Amino acid sequence: MIEAEGLTKHYGSKVAVDGVSFRVEPGRVTGFLGPNGAGKSTTMRMIVGLDTPTAGRVTVNGKQYAQLRAPLHEVGALLEAKAVHTGRSARNHLRALAATHGMPTRRVDEVIEMTGLGSVADKRVGGFSLGMGQRLGIAAALLGDPRTVILDEPVNGLDPEGVKWVRTMVRYLADQGRTVFLSSHLMSEMAITADELVVIGRGRIIATGPVQQVIEQTTSSSVLVRSPRARELADRIAGDGVTVTASDDVTLSVRGLDAARIGDLAAAQGIALHELTPQTASLEEAFMTLTADDVEYHSSPAPQEGQAA
Numbered sequence: 001m002i003e004a005e006g007l008t009k010h011y012g013s014k015v016a017v018d019g020v021s022f023r024v025e026p027g028r029v030t031g032f033l034g035p036n037g038a039g040k041s042t043t044m045r046m047i048v049g050l051d052t053p054t055a056g057r058v059t060v061n062g063k064q065y066a067q068l069r070a071p072l073h074e075v076g077a078l079l080e081a082k083a084v085h086t087g088r089s090a091r092n093h094l095r096a097l098a099a100t101h102g103m104p105t106r107r108v109d110e111v112i113e114m115t116g117l118g119s120v121a122d123k124r125v126g127g128f129s130l131g132m133g134q135r136l137g138i139a140a141a142l143l144g145d146p147r148t149v150i151l152d153e154p155v156n157g158l159d160p161e162g163v164k165w166v167r168t169m170v171r172y173l174a175d176q177g178r179t180v181f182l183s184s185h186l187m188s189e190m191a192i193t194a195d196e197l198v199v200i201g202r203g204r205i206i207a208t209g210p211v212q213q214v215i216e217q218t219t220s221s222s223v224l225v226r227s228p229r230a231r232e233l234a235d236r237i238a239g240d241g242v243t244v245t246a247s248d249d250v251t252l253s254v255r256g257l258d259a260a261r262i263g264d265l266a267a268a269q270g271i272a273l274h275e276l277t278p279q280t281a282s283l284e285e286a287f288m289t290l291t292a293d294d295v296e297y298h299s300s301p302a303p304q305e306g307q308a309a
């Protein structure tokens, strides 16, 4: 279990993480989701003691990282998808890590097996593809058989097979009862991979909870309506809690009323409908809605939705 309380990090005048509180439970895959620069890496670095909080605290199984007696058995982390530039083989790289931390050599063979590195374990790490490098990073994170696994953007730059492998791996680790916390800036990926979400923007928590719940809370569905008397219909139904956007003379997008109610209201007015289609926002749209005000740099100004014509 990871618990953050009012966790804050300033770099000079820059507020990278701004009073975040959240819990990451064991036996679940928890996605840490946010746009670039949101504060994910900084938060993860604080969890494993690589950065010191300016305020607040974060604990793993009730203790701050520095207080853990055997940190590598408690927490394993893959923090940067950096290639290991070494002429060593993967096996020797892992053996060196294991020896440094007093772990048995047989554990190296186990993690090589777990991460599917068997066929390349004796090849030079310097020649590894990004995908193989990620597997090696995960193998290193798992060396201490940690109860908590933290992976920063583990699927970044991977091909579809590599992405699928990471997904299967984190599920396997969570099913073993471990706490699994992985970051991503991709909602679509997290929706498939994670059970729970912690969504962050500009250093602040925007949403937490089961994936489906976060999506439903964010996704405001609308109804596409076509009618030859669209403007008249818009005037009749727009009002408290109902937003009507006209894209042309015959087409409306209605929020705040379901399709059946719009159909009934139109029928009561004798207004013919040529189309009545519920629209559900995609996952990416839900994420964009969540983080719209929180991305550090907009590539272009966010479009404004117009009110009823």
Ligand SMILES: Nc1ncnc2c1ncn2[C@@H]1O[C@H](COP(=O)(O)OP(=O)(O)OP(=O)(O)O)[C@@H](O)[C@H]1O
Pocket: 011, 014, 015, 016, 017, 034, 035, 036, 037, 038, 039, 040, 041, 042, 043, 185, 296
């Ligand atoms: N060492 C540092 N010194 C100054 N500013 C930093 C430092 N590390 C991070 N920042 C800033 O803090 C903010 C949060 O960065 P962080 O890397 O934690 O975000 P992130 O969500 O992991 O994004 P990304 O996916 O782009 O890495 C950014 O504005 C970043 O520029």
